[in-house]
Amino acid sequence: MWKEENNCLQATFRFRDFAEAFAFMTEVALHAEKQNHHPNWSNVWNTVEIRLSTHDAGNIVTDKDRKLAGVIEQIFQKYPG
Amino acid sequence: MWKEENNCLQATFRFRDFAEAFAFMTEVALHAEKQNHHPNWSNVWNTVEIRLSTHDAGNIVTDKDRKLAGVIEQIFQKYPG
Amino acid sequence: MWKEENNCLQATFRFRDFAEAFAFMTEVALHAEKQNHHPNWSNVWNTVEIRLSTHDAGNIVTDKDRKLAGVIEQIFQKYPG
Amino acid sequence: MWKEENNCLQATFRFRDFAEAFAFMTEVALHAEKQNHHPNWSNVWNTVEIRLSTHDAGNIVTDKDRKLAGVIEQIFQKYPG
Secondary structure (H helix, E strand, C coil): CEEEEECCCEEECCCCCCHHHHHHHHHHHHHHHHCCCCEEEEEEECCEEEECCCCCHEEEEEHHHHHHHHHHHHHHHHCCC | CEEEEEEEEEEEECCCHHHHHHHHHHHHHHHHHHHHCCCCCECCCCCCEECCHHHHCCCCCCHHHHHHHHHHHHHHCCCCC | CCEEEEEEEEEEECCCCCHHHHHHHHHHHHHHHHCCCCCCCEEEEEEEEECEEHHHHEEEECHHHHHHHHHHHHHHCCCCC | CCCEECCCEEEHHHHHHHHHHHHHHHHHHHHHHHHCCCCCCEEECCCCCECCCCCHHHCEEEHCCCCHHHHHHHHHCCCCC
C-alpha cells in the first residue's frame, strides 16, 4: 500500500464517494492528533493522497511515520474499495 | 437493526473505539445534512445511539426517517463490529 | 457555562446550524481523543449537550473533566452564537 | 481571500492548530456535500489550501465555485487567525 519516495511514505486511497473519503480522513485525523504527528494530505471527491515524513527530523521517514502508516492501513481495511 | 418506538426509529451502534464511532458519525452527518434531515443522537466512547423522527410532521416517523435510516444502515455495514 | 449536577459537568451549546455544531463537535472530539477522555454528548440540529464525568473514578467529576471542560470552553469562544 | 489562477479559485487558510484546521474542513465538507460540489484541497497541520473549479464544465471556474467560495469565506470569518 505504501511506497517510500522522495523521503516520504506515500499512498493513495479510493472510496465509494466523498462522504466515505471524509469519514476515513476523520478517523485518521483523530489518530494523527493523538500521536501528535500530522499527515500532508490532499483530497478530491473520493480520493485521498497521504504523504508522511517527519518535519523535526529534517523531513525524512522515521518510525513516527511508519507507526502512523500502520494505523492508517488498519483503518482503511474496513473499506470495501 | 432499527425499531420503531415512541414515534421514533431507534438504533444503537457499537464500534472498536471512539475514533471509529466518530468517523461513522461524520459519514452520517454528511448524508443527514445533504438530506436536510438531522438525527437526534448521542455518543459515549464507542457507542452511538440514533433516534429519527420528523419534527415538521409533528415528531412522528415518516419516509424521511426511513430513507435516512436506510443510508445509516448501509454506512454501518462496513464496520466489523 | 458549565454547571456541576448529578456528579457531572454539564453544558449546552447552540450554533447557527447543524454544520457549525458538527464542526464544533469535531474539534472537541480531536481534543477528547488526545486526552483519552471522552464526553457523554448528544446533538440535535444546532444544539450540543455535553456531560463530563470520570468513569474510572466511579463517575464523579475529576480534574480530567475540568481540563476537558476548559478546552471545550476555549473552542466554543470563537462561535458568535 | 480568493484569487483566480490557472482556471481555479485558490485560497490558503491558517489556523491555531490541526484540530481547528480540521474542524474548519469538516464544516466546509458538510456544505460541499450538500451542494454536491467538492473542493480539491490539501492540509498540513494548521494550513488548508483549497482550489475550486468545475469538473463538468471542463475544469474552469463557474458560479458553483463562486457560491462554495462564498460559503467557505463565511465559515472562515469566525476563526481569529
